[in-house]
Structure formats: structure tokens, C-alpha cells
Amino acid sequence: MRKILLVRTDASTQIGTGHVMRCLALAQAWLDEGGRVVFLSSNFPAGLLPHLQEDGIRLCDLSAVPGSPQDAVECAKFAQEIGASWIIVDGYHFNADYQKVIKDQNLRLLFLDDYGHADHYHADMVLNQNCCASEEFYPHKESHTQLLLGPKYVLLRREFLRWREWRRTISEKAARILVTFGGSDTQNVTMKVIQVLERVKHSDLQVEIVVGAGNRCRDSIQEYVVNAKQNYELLCSIDTMAEVMAWADMAISAAGGTCWELAFLGVPSLLLLTAENQNGNAQYMEESHAAKIIGRAADLELHDLAQAIESFVQNEEVRKIMSEKGRQLVDGFGASRVSAALMKEGLFLRPAMPTDCCILWEWANDPVTRAMAINKNPIPLADHVRWFEQKMKNAQSVILILEHDAVPAGQIRFDIGEDQTTEIDIAVAPSHRGRSLGTWLLREGIRYFLSFNQSVKTILGRIREENQSSQRIFEKSGFMWEKSEFIEDGVLRYYNYNVNQ
Secondary structure (H helix, E strand, O other): OOOEEEEEEOOEOOOEOHHHHHHHHHHHHHHHOOOEEEEEEOOOOHHHHHHHHHOOOEEEEOOOOOOOHHHHHHHHHHHHHHOOOEEEEEOOOOOHHHHHHHHOOOOOEEEEOOOOOOOOEOOOEEEEOOOOOOHHHOOOEOOOOEEEEOHHHOOOOHHHHOOOOOOOOOOOOOOEEEEEOOOOOOOOHHHHHHHHHOOOOOOOOEEEEEEOOOOOOHHHHHHHHHOOOOEEEEEEOOOOHHHHHHHOOEEEEEOOOHHHHHHHOOOOEEEEEOOHHHHHHHHHHHHOOOOEEEEEHHHOOHHHHHHHHHHHHHOHHHHHHHHHHHHHHOOOOHHHHHHHHHHOOOEEEEEOOHHHHHHHHHHHOOHHHHHHOOOOOOOOHHHHHHHHHHHHHOOOEEEEEEEEOOEEEEEEEEEEOOOOEEEEEEEEOHHHOOOOHHHHHHHHHHHHHHHHOOOOOEEEEEEEOOOHHHHHHHHHOOOEEEEEEEEOOEEEEEEEEEOOO
16 A cells, blocks of 8 residues: 655745745655655645646645644644645644644654744654754754754755766856746845846856746846846746756855755855845855855845856856865755655665765775675775775666665675676675664665666675575575585685576
8 A cells, every 4th residue: 555645835925935845855755665645735826736746746725724723633634534654744834733733643743844943843753954953953852753954854856866967067167157046036136136247247148047936026027137238048937947057057046945956966156145044054055165155135235246256257166166065965865865764764775976985995894894705804995995986987886875864874786797697795884783774775775776777687695604694684585595615715605686586
């Protein structure tokens, strides 16, 4: 039976579209795991409906006042009627009492938060994807409440995840500029930035301006740019935001949720603060050299911003560093990690990334691992780095990382031979041994690998005879003993996995 996720969130000109869009990212990850999703809203703009329809997500209307006690009662009742496995609640108008009503009905609740706005947290899980997220935000919570904190949980939609393997080239001069200030931009910061760009000395800029369905000033913006000096294109309510970000050499943006999308795609960005709750996030990104704060939108000085843009356009080195730091900050697996926390007790499998190099070396040199390895000698770091870089470039090698509650917990590697026989290597991190993760890692790793490599015929594992725990894991996972081989310092047992079994 497919597990049902019920999402309770709203969108409007006043509150923007960010809550809906990040919930959609989590919904897509849930769908990818074979679940079903229903959105429940008392205020859902028609312009956002195609996003749900594209993924086959059902939308239901709620008549109660948003965030009211009656809202919570109706939400809980609806969740019971459809048999929801989890309720996701996202919005600043949902408070501690709202959570309590849902939990009093013995329903499982994930509460999305940004700055600890509730007096108390009754939810099973609280997700705060912001860089500045801290346990200090949540001094008043239930003992069972699990906190999912930080940018490793950033929720990105599929349209962005398709760009995971893409790498940006930093141009000497940033001639292509993206301007974006969310779905509504109630302060009309977009117009102010356009007026600043008119003062910039470079006249060969290409500027793409993205405005949402809730932007009430788009007609006046369109009228202004028609006869402007720079080359502008106005894009309204687009479904190709990832492509636009990939196109841009730099961005001028609000410091809200769009920052994560820009960081993931390595877009060097100048940030304007449009709300108080953006300060901590933006400050962290600037300190991490992943973006640069220009100031508060309400205090915007046109001359100062023009100078900042001119300098940024010319500074290739700063933009290069910013792009790299952004990619390191947001790896794109956030929604899958959250979905794994909801569905699989925190177990999640992902492809290895460059940042995994050192931890794989540490695991490989663990004394227990070396004792059970075919070659028992310690591995020098320089040798490991060369080996790892070669594996990452080799299409015939696949390294997957197991995470448990977003912490790296093991690895599994597949090396495809010329005859499509694949050799497998597996290891559980020393810190996670004794938790029965090996069998899950082996089974799920094979399933993941075969979903992308359907021509593979046989998977081969070689295990030292004294490594009985690994032998049991392989046998429980469907591997059959084939033969034994004497080597210089022991005996190797060969295990085969028939892909067609």
C-alpha cells in the first residue's frame, strides 16, 4: 500500500510562494519513493496549480481560517480520513496549539520552521533548512521531537536536481545577470534594482528579470524596461528557473529560499535583505564566501549598489570562489534525506561526491577494515586521493554513500569489468557498526546500481575466510558461494549474485 503524505500549507501575495514550493520539493522526493501526496490549503493561487498537476498531486480546499483551531481540527480529521502516514505543516501562521491538536490525534507531524517562531514544538520532527539553524531556536520542545537542521536538508525541486552533475564555467566578465525577488515582491525591489542597473557603466549586459504570478508591479516593470539602456527580458511565472540560473553569470536576489537554488547551481550572488528573518542566513552565506550581502532593500542606496555591481561584474576570482562555496553548501540531496527520515528511519543512499574523499580514506584505514582487506597495508592519503579522483571520473565505477540521519555511515562500490561482471566492495563506518546496516546497504546498493546499469550480468564479492560477518550479510542478500582461493596470507571466498534471479 502506498504511503500518503498530507501537506498543509498556503500561498498568497502577502506570504509569497516559498512555503508551497519547498513543500513541493519534499512531495516529489516522497513520490520518488513510491508514495502518494495530497496538498490541503485554504488559499492556493491558481498559478501554482500546474506544479501539483504535473506530479499527479491532489489539491483539497480547507474552509477554516488559516492557522485557526478549526483549521487544525479539519486538517487532523482529513488526515485520518485519507490514512495519511505523515502530515507536513509549513507556514508562519501555524503555532504551538496547531501542532498540539494534530499530535493529540496520534498523527505523525513534520513541522517546517525558519526561526523558532512557535512557543512550543509538539511535532515529531522539526525541519529548519537554514544555515543559521540551531538547537537554541527550540528550547521548548517535546522529548521525542527530532530536529533536522541546516542546509544539508535544503529542499530543492526536481527541475534543479537534474543539474546536479552540471558544472559552471566562470567567465572573465559577468555579462549575463539574473534579477529575482520571489513570487510577489511586495516592496517592488525589482524596479529599484533595474533602476540601479541603468546606472552601471557596462552597456553590454544581458539581464533576465523573473517576476512571479503575485507581483502586482510587473506591468509597470515591463513598461519601464522597453526603452531602458540595458538589454532586458522580463520572464513571468516561468517553469524553467533552473535553466535561467544556469544561464546567468551572476544574480541579484532576495536572501530568502532562492538563495539555496542559486548556491546549488553555483551562481555568484549579490543579496538584498527583504525581511528580518533573512539576516542570519545571509550572514552565514557571506561568511562562508557563498554570497555577498549588499544591504537591506528598504535602505537601498542606488549609487552604492551600482558600484557593487560594477565591481562584481569584473571580479572573476571572487565569483569563482563564491560559485564553488555555494555548491559545497547545498548538495541537492536535502529532500531525499528528509523523505528518508520519514520513510526509512533515516537511511539514505546517494552517489559519492568530491567532499567524501577524506572520510572514505579514514574508513579504509580503520584497523578492522584493513585487517579484513585483501591488501592489509595502510593506504597513504596521496595514493587514496589519486585513486578516488580516477574512480570519480571513471564511468565504469560507481561509489555510493550510506547516510544515517544525514551522517555518512558506510560505502558501497561497484567496478564494472569488460564482460559486464561487476566487482563489489562494501564497508560500514566504524561509528555505525553493530546497527545491522550492512545488509540494508548491500541490498539497497545493488537495487540502486542495477536501476542504472541494466546490462550487468553478475556481481562478484571477494571476502576473507575469517570475515564471517560479511559472509552472512552476502548470503542473506542472495549471494551464492562459488569457490575459495588461497592467497599469500589467507583464503578468499568468492560470492556471486545472479542479476536475473
